[in-house]
Amino acid sequence: MMASLLSTEKLTKHFGGITAVEDCSITVQEGSITGLIGPNGSGKTTLFNLITGIYKPEAGDVYLRDECITRAESDKICQRGLSRSFQITRLFWDLSVLENMIVPIRHTGLRALFGPGMFHEEEERALALLKRVGLAYLKDQPANKLSFGQQKLLEFAAILMADPEIVLLDEPAGGVNPSMIRFIMDLIRGLNDEGVTFLVVEHNMGVVMELCDHVLVLDQGRKIAEGPPEMIQTNPAVLDAYLGI
Amino acid sequence: MFKRLTRWWPLPALIILLIYPWIWRAPYYHVLGFNMLLFATMASSWNIMGGYTGYKSLGHSAFFGLGAYLVALAAVHWGWNPLLSAPLLALVVALVAVGLGWVMLRTSGSAFVIATIAMLLIFRLLTLNLRSITKGAPGLSQPLPPWTPEFSRMPFFYYMLAWVILVVLTSAYIRRSRFGLGLLAIRDDEGKAKMVGVNTTLYKMLAFGISAYFVGVGGGVWSYFATHISPVFAFDIIVGVEMILMTMLGGLGTLWGPVVGAFILIPASDFILFNFGSTSIHLAIFGALMALVILFLPRGILPTIKDWIAERRAPSQAHAEALTMAEMQAASERDLALVDSSVPKVKSGTEQANR
Numbered sequence: 001m002m003a004s005l006l007s008t009e010k011l012t013k014h015f016g017g018i019t020a021v022e023d024c025s026i027t028v029q030e031g032s033i034t035g036l037i038g039p040n041g042s043g044k045t046t047l048f049n050l051i052t053g054i055y056k057p058e059a060g061d062v063y064l065r066d067e068c069i070t071r072a073e074s075d076k077i078c079q080r081g082l083s084r085s086f087q088i089t090r091l092f093w094d095l096s097v098l099e100n101m102i103v104p105i106r107h108t109g110l111r112a113l114f115g116p117g118m119f120h121e122e123e124e125r126a127l128a129l130l131k132r133v134g135l136a137y138l139k140d141q142p143a144n145k146l147s148f149g150q151q152k153l154l155e156f157a158a159i160l161m162a163d164p165e166i167v168l169l170d171e172p173a174g175g176v177n178p179s180m181i182r183f184i185m186d187l188i189r190g191l192n193d194e195g196v197t198f199l200v201v202e203h204n205m206g207v208v209m210e211l212c213d214h215v216l217v218l219d220q221g222r223k224i225a226e227g228p229p230e231m232i233q234t235n236p237a238v239l240d241a242y243l244g245i
Numbered sequence: 246m247f248k249r250l251t252r253w254w255p256l257p258a259l260i261i262l263l264i265y266p267w268i269w270r271a272p273y274y275h276v277l278g279f280n281m282l283l284f285a286t287m288a289s290s291w292n293i294m295g296g297y298t299g300y301k302s303l304g305h306s307a308f309f310g311l312g313a314y315l316v317a318l319a320a321v322h323w324g325w326n327p328l329l330s331a332p333l334l335a336l337v338v339a340l341v342a343v344g345l346g347w348v349m350l351r352t353s354g355s356a357f358v359i360a361t362i363a364m365l366l367i368f369r370l371l372t373l374n375l376r377s378i379t380k381g382a383p384g385l386s387q388p389l390p391p392w393t394p395e396f397s398r399m400p401f402f403y404y405m406l407a408w409v410i411l412v413v414l415t416s417a418y419i420r421r422s423r424f425g426l427g428l429l430a431i432r433d434d435e436g437k438a439k440m441v442g443v444n445t446t447l448y449k450m451l452a453f454g455i456s457a458y459f460v461g462v463g464g465g466v467w468s469y470f471a472t473h474i475s476p477v478f479a480f481d482i483i484v485g486v487e488m489i490l491m492t493m494l495g496g497l498g499t500l501w502g503p504v505v506g507a508f509i510l511i512p513a514s515d516f517i518l519f520n521f522g523s524t525s526i527h528l529a530i531f532g533a534l535m536a537l538v539i540l541f542l543p544r545g546i547l548p549t550i551k552d553w554i555a556e557r558r559a560p561s562q563a564h565a566e567a568l569t570m571a572e573m574q575a576a577s578e579r580d581l582a583l584v585d586s587s588v589p590k591v592k593s594g595t596e597q598a599n600r
Contacts, residue, residue, distance in 0.1 A: 052440065054436070054440075073439070074439045074440045075439050075440075075441075075442050075443055075444050075445065078440060078441055078442035079442050083440075083441070084440065086437075090434055090436075090437040091433075091434075091437075092429065092430045092433040092434060092437070092438070093433055093434075094429065094432070094433050095426070095429060095430065095433065099426060099429075102423070102426060103426055103427065103430045103438065103441055103443065104441035104442055105423075105442075112423055113422070113423060113424045114418075114422050114423075114424055115422065115423060116421060116422060116423070117421050117422055117423055117425065117426050118423075158441070159441075162441060162442055
């Protein structure tokens with residue numbers, strides 16, 4: 001039986017009078033690819049922001065391997081093994097592709113701080129990951145010269161440099177062409193086979209149903225359903241939230 | 246050949262600076278040289294914070310004044326040699342900066358700029374009003390240097406030259422370190438930097454402290470050079486503005502930009518003062534210059550020259566871009582084809598949990 005790697009307990013967040021997330025409890029099993037779906041404005045990205053420490057909840061807690069990370073800063077959460085991507089790709093635009101890979105490496109201590117920008121073994125690892133996403137030949141290019149698809153791949157590869165246990169992906173297939181979607185899906189599946197757990201927000205239902213082994217559904221900040229993809233497709237509450245039927 | 250030239254150009258520049266006081270022997274040139282080196286040090290130091298992290302402080306003259314007063318007080322009360330005490334007392338300045346940074350660096354953008362101006366004004370008010378310590382508005386006088394008058398400015402010149410070298414080396418080291426990479430990441434996207442594990446608060450505070458240190462040294466040496474200091478001159482916002490202007494003119498966030506900026510603006514400032522008298526016209530001209538730099542050289546002189554050379558060296562931009570697209574396609578396919586079991590795998594969650 002798989003153990004819980006990430007869980008939230010009755011998370012609540014309001015923005016003024018608007019309820020973004022209400023009483024939301026979810027569990028992500030270790031080694032799974034869990035999908036998080038819901039109509040626009042259902043609170044998916046807010047939930048990501050609450051989990052990763054960008055927002056602090058008004059109530060409830062977040063646990064990573066039974067350790068409460070509700071009040072932890074984003075950098076500390078990342079250092080504990082939880083990384084994320086963004087809906088709109090965010091890179092260090094003036095830095096080179098290789099430098100973008102080096103920044104997220106998990107290190108503490110003076111040697112890491114004032115030592116060289118990158119150690120040989122780190123550079124090798126970065127190049128290997130870049131090769132895996134087909135970007136190694138662009139290693140010295142500034143990130144702002146990359147195409148949109150390449151930016152997505154670089155963000156993905158850079159996340160992996162931090163050796164995350166769990167990766168939160170916010171619309172990995174958003175705005176990319178079908179062949180790139182297939183490539184990203186294969187990449188996620190390959191990494192999952194190597195032990196990385198994923199929580200994926202995605203609007204492309206084809207991707208969710210094919211990729212995920214468990215799906216959570218949010219509506220108006222609340223979890224309304226969860227289960228295997230085939231069950232979610234026929235769940236009346238989900239159909240009601242999406243289609244109003 | 247070109248790369249070798251760009252790598253070694255500081256050496257002839259250093260030789261010229263070493264013989265400068267012996268070629269131009271009039272005291273005026275020694276003062277001019279000292280001022281160029283003083284501001285090159287301070288602008289390079291400001292660049293560590295403003296250029297690398299993007300947090301632009303308008304109140305760095307607070308650290309200049311603090312360094313000046315600490316060194317002057319130590320000389321007056323305890324007889325400390327200012328040239329020896331300046332690097333030590335600048336550590337106090339750096340510590341004060343780290344403490345203040347802990348509070349001020351919670352702000353960003355224009356709020357941070359205003360906070361730094363407020364810090365400068367508070368220091369100035371304190372110096373004016375703590376008369377029992379600072380002697381208030383009339384200021385403090387230091388003993389004259391012990392060496393003979395014909396060499397009066399030369400030791401200051403060489404002392405400051407050593408500090409320019411030190412600050413440039415420090416700046417280069419930071420740029421190549423992980424710390425420097427973190428600072429540049431903060432400049433690009435602070436939220437993202439935090440999200441990928443950079444301790445942004447620590448990085449910014451350290452950068453602020455290091456940046457204040459060299460400005461503090463500059464203030465300490467200047468106080469000895471000037472022999473008399475007062476709050477109006479020691480905590481003058483214009484000193485901080487000049488550091489920014491020099492850095493922006495030479496190249497914000499570059500290694501040599503602040504030095505180049507100082508070596509252009511200090512003689513220019515003297516030229517204006519000589520020709521228009523001791524009015525404040527040079528400030529108006531500086532303001533206009535700043536506007537021109539922002540409009541026409543937004544990245545500064547050195548990055549513009551670098552871009553220009555890169556364009557000249559490329560066969561033609563359009564051709565280069567077309568080539569790059571074709572190369573990109575081929576190389577991407579090559580890279581993807583190479584993906585096999587030889588590529589290191591990401592560690593499994595269990596492995597990581599056991600680390």
